[in-house]
Amino acid sequence: MKIATWNVNSIKVRLPIVVEWLQTHAPDVLMLQEIKTTDFPTLEFQQLGYRCEFVGQKSYNGVATLTRQAGADSVRMLAGDTADEHARFLAVTVDGVRVINIYLPNGNPIGTEKFAYKLAWMQRLKSEVQSMLEAEIPFVIGGDFNVIPDDIDCSDPKIWRNDALAQPETRALWRSMLHLGTVDAFRALDPRPGQYTFWDYQAGAWRRNIGIRIDHFLTSPQITDRIEACEIDKAPRALEKASDHTPVVLTLRG
DNA sequence: ATGCCTATTGTGAATAGA
Numbered sequence: 676m677k678i679a680t681w682n683v684n685s686i687k688v689r690l691p692i693v694v695e696w697l698q699t700h701a702p703d704v705l706m707l708q709e710i711k712t713t714d715f716p717t718l719e720f721q722q723l724g725y726r727c728e729f730v731g732q733k734s735y736n737g738v739a740t741l742t743r744q745a746g747a748d749s750v751r752m753l754a755g756d757t758a759d760e761h762a763r764f765l766a767v768t769v770d771g772v773r774v775i776n777i778y779l780p781n782g783n784p785i786g787t788e789k790f791a792y793k794l795a796w797m798q799r800l801k802s803e804v805q806s807m808l809e810a811e812i813p814f815v816i817g818g819d820f821n822v823i824p825d826d827i828d829c830s831d832p833k834i835w836r837n838d839a840l841a842q843p844e845t846r847a848l849w850r851s852m853l854h855l856g857t858v859d860a861f862r863a864l865d866p867r868p869g870q871y872t873f874w875d876y877q878a879g880a881w882r883r884n885i886g887i888r889i890d891h892f893l894t895s896p897q898i899t900d901r902i903e904a905c906e907i908d909k910a911p912r913a914l915e916k917a918s919d920h921t922p923v924v925l926t927l928r929g
Numbered sequence: 930a931t932g933c934c935t936a937t938t939g940t941g942a943a944t945a946g947a
Contacts, residue, residue, distance in 0.1 A: 684946080685936055709946085711937070734937050735945075781947060821947075840947065875947070876934035887947075919935075919947085 676770060676901075676927040677702040680817035680890055681911075682778070682873075682920035686710040686739070689918055690719065696911055697723055702924065703743050704769055706776035708819045710737035732762035738776045738818070742769050753777075755799035763796070772898065772927075773807065773814035779821045782839030790839050793821070797848040804852050804893075813897040816857075819920065820891045822849045824859060827868035828888035840889060852893060860892040860905040860925050872907055873920045881912055892925045901927040 679702040683689040686707060697705060697720070705725070713731035720727050720741055729739035730751045740746070746767035753764040763778040777800065782793030800816075807814050823841040826832040835841040853859060861870070871886025880886060892905060904926040912921040 688936070709936095781945080783945095783947065823947095835947090838947070873947070878933050880934095889947080916935095 676704075676772070676929065677924060678704040678706070678774065678815060678817060678892070678927070679922050679924045680706040680708070680776070680819075680892065681922040682708040682819040682890060682918060684709050684711070684918040684920065686716065686737075687712060688916060690716055692911060692914055692916065692918075694719060694723065696922065697725070697741075700908075700924070704774055705741040706765075706774070706817045707739040707741070708737075708776070708778040710739050711735060712737060715739055728765060728767055730762040730765050732760075735761075736778055737762045738765045738778050740765050740767055740774060740776045742767070742774075744770055746774075753796065753799050753803060755802060756795070759796075771813065773812050775803075775814060775816040775818075777816060777818035777820065779819060781821050782845070785837060785839050785842055790842075793839055794844055794848065797845070801848060801852050801855070804855055804857060808856055808895060811897075812895070814895045815898055815925065816893040817891070817923075817925070819889060820849070821889055822846070822891070823887050823889055824849055824862070824891075828871075830869065830871075830885045830887075835887070840887065856896055857893040858899045858902075860894050860899070860902055861888070861907070861923065863899070863902065864905055870907060872923055874912060876919050890920055890923050892923065894925075898927065901929055903928050
């Protein structure tokens, strides 16, 4: 089973690139973030053999999960705050795996309500993880976590010292989810520093490989045992009209 | 360097991203 995640930074602009990538790589599941619309191009993906579920929002955020097989038991919002209207969460069960697509809040600037919202959102996600582990539900959480887990996940820690993505509180909440028993699938297999999933559009960041690793897969124990590979596909970042993020692909045995 | 680039809204220039 092949599961991919990709923050596309507008599905409207990125549609041709995403279609081409899907045809080439044919994952069983593709999780998209920052679709930035309520008008998802479902027909185009159906023609490629994918079913679409999405939670849209005008201008901002929005997540979509494309699956070859039919999904079940969709949940479209993260528990813990019924007043939260951001389109950042979509859970669906595919072939016995609870596939959770997230676009975790950026949280900048620190010291504002935006940062408080990020931390509260992470606490809610942690509660979700706890519940699923207690129920022994096999799950994968994939998406744009907006978390730089460690200094080896960015080109220069000094740049990110005052940024929400690398704050001690942010990293502590990330680690607390690992301590519960989940695994950062990419890092479990690849110890190398300098492996990124995002490069800013500005200042020639891509050309100079100044990036950060913020798009992740967290796996539950049953899924961790099935990990065959987890790789960052850098190729789409080099294309014309690229997203500033590139896909990450998780391959499970069976 | 409160910049640099891209996308959305909407047709200006502000907001957000990370």
